[in-house]
Amino acid sequence: SQQGEEDPQALSIQEGENATMNCSYKTSINNLQWYRQNSGRGLVHLILIRSNEREKHSGRLRVTLDTSKKSSSLLITASRAADTASYFCATAQAGTALIFGKGTTLSVSS
């Protein structure tokens, strides 16, 4: 399977600090996506990085992808209390279903 597996499982930080979450997967992919889920709510797409890309930025988000290590990281800079949520990586081959990891629960305290 091409599961994404995130670590750490849980992360607690103070507002203003940076949060880094990692994701590993097993097989070749077309792209890797990060989603956020607030408690009991839907999945919000954050960013997509393609297999031929190494780094991507979107606002306070920075995603890296290392296909040789089959890993990705999501960095949230200058975190806010509103960033408190679960973060999932999801991998896909071209046009196929997303395979999600177990997620990292981020808690940002003010």
Add this chain to the structure above:
Amino acid sequence: EPEVTQTPSHQVTQMGQEVILRCVPISNHLYFYWYRQILGQKVEFLVSFYNNEISEKSEIFDDQFSVERPDGSNFTLKIRSTKLEDSAMYFCASRTQGAAGETQYFGPGTRLLVL
């Protein structure tokens, strides 16, 4: 901004009953998906649908499940005879095609509780 909608937001049913979960994908999207998330677990793929037929399904999607696009806007998931283990959050997702179509947009989910 267009979004995927799902109804109902919550559904409670008795074991053995049939349920239909409804989704309205984003209007110009062509690919539709159902996923589920059992409480505290990862999001799992159930089925994908394109051009009025199932294009991919997981082991979870057995004969108790079916999907349908009854009209030009709705996309439904039917569970024929619910089991306790079907209790989960069910998410619908849709995407367009081409290079812009890699991102799947998810609805807010239907929380199904089977008693």
